[in-house]
Amino acid sequence: MLDHLVSLLLTIAAVYAALLATYFFACLTITKLSRRRAGRKIQARTETRAQINRDRLQSVVSLAGIATMFGLGHWSYQNLGYGTHVQEPGLLDMVGSFILSLFLFDTWFYWMHRLIHTKLFYRKVHAWHHQTVSPEAWSNNSDLLIDNIFLQSYWLVAHFVIPIAPVVLFIHKLYDQISGVIGHSGHEVAGSVCWPPSPLISVTHHDQHHRFVHCNYATHFTFWDRLMGTLHPMHDREVKRNLLRSGACRSSLHRP
Ligand SMILES: [Zn+2]
Ligand SMILES: [Zn+2]
Numbered sequence: 001m002l003d004h005l006v007s008l009l010l011t012i013a014a015v016y017a018a019l020l021a022t023y024f025f026a027c028l029t030i031t032k033l034s035r036r037r038a039g040r041k042i043q044a045r046t047e048t049r050a051q052i053n054r055d056r057l058q059s060v061v062s063l064a065g066i067a068t069m070f071g072l073g074h075w076s077y078q079n080l081g082y083g084t085h086v087q088e089p090g091l092l093d094m095v096g097s098f099i100l101s102l103f104l105f106d107t108w109f110y111w112m113h114r115l116i117h118t119k120l121f122y123r124k125v126h127a128w129h130h131q132t133v134s135p136e137a138w139s140n141n142s143d144l145l146i147d148n149i150f151l152q153s154y155w156l157v158a159h160f161v162i163p164i165a166p167v168v169l170f171i172h173k174l175y176d177q178i179s180g181v182i183g184h185s186g187h188e189v190a191g192s193v194c195w196p197p198s199p200l201i202s203v204t205h206h207d208q209h210h211r212f213v214h215c216n217y218a219t220h221f222t223f224w225d226r227l228m229g230t231l232h233p234m235h236d237r238e239v240k241r242n243l244l245r246s247g248a249c250r251s252s253l254h255r256p
Contacts, residue, residue: 012071
């Protein structure tokens with residue numbers, strides 16, 4: 001029993017260390033690059049130093065909650081035999097399950113995000129994250145723990161229901177950690193692959209979510225927002241304008 005508890009805590013601690021390291025590395029790198037690309041800033045407004053510090057501190061707390069959910073899923077998979085165990089997956093299996101997980105997490109995130117934007121949950125669960133109107137890299141994980149239970153419990157459940165090797169799920173989580181930081185950077189750094197109506201998400205997509213609040217709920221793709229009519233009416237026009245302004249696309253090839 002004690003052995004189990006110790007190995008569970010060690011698993012959670014290892015996941016937490018990896019997520020923290022990824023968060024700080026991504027934030028420091030993106031912030032440094034953003035300073036050199038001031039022309040790509042999406043909003044004229046900037047957050048106060050106090051607000052950025054608040055977001056950084058809360059992110060460190062919040063990542064502990066996410067690590068607990070991921071670590072619990074991983075530990076139960078390895079030690080209790082829960083989940084669909086994939087025996088020695090090949091490269092194709094790994095790529096396929098990674099893509100599957102991208103779509104499933106995007107679906108989970110979209111619907112849970114819409115749920116916590118309803119009157120019933122918004123103020124108590126999600127309003128904290130929206131105190132930041134002009135997102136910056138450090139605000140990516142600035143959420144209450146209850147918010148993480150809605151949006152991030154995917155990382156617990158996925159271990160049990162998706163036929164995916166744990167290492168692939170972990171790579172997806174690290175990808176989500178880095179893409180989330182970039183998505184909150186406040187600077188449009190996407191390339192021409194995000195030119196609307198591309199299903200790939202740009203930085204402008206989530207930046208609009210912080211500005212206009214009740215729109216653009218997805219995290220990896222624009223499918224669900226387009227399908228459900230929750231994409232901001234100015235989304236495509238603003239993404240095109242920001243991509244042209246950033247130099248990622250040329251106006252002769254990509255007409256606004
Ligand atoms: Zn939101
Ligand atoms: Zn956000």
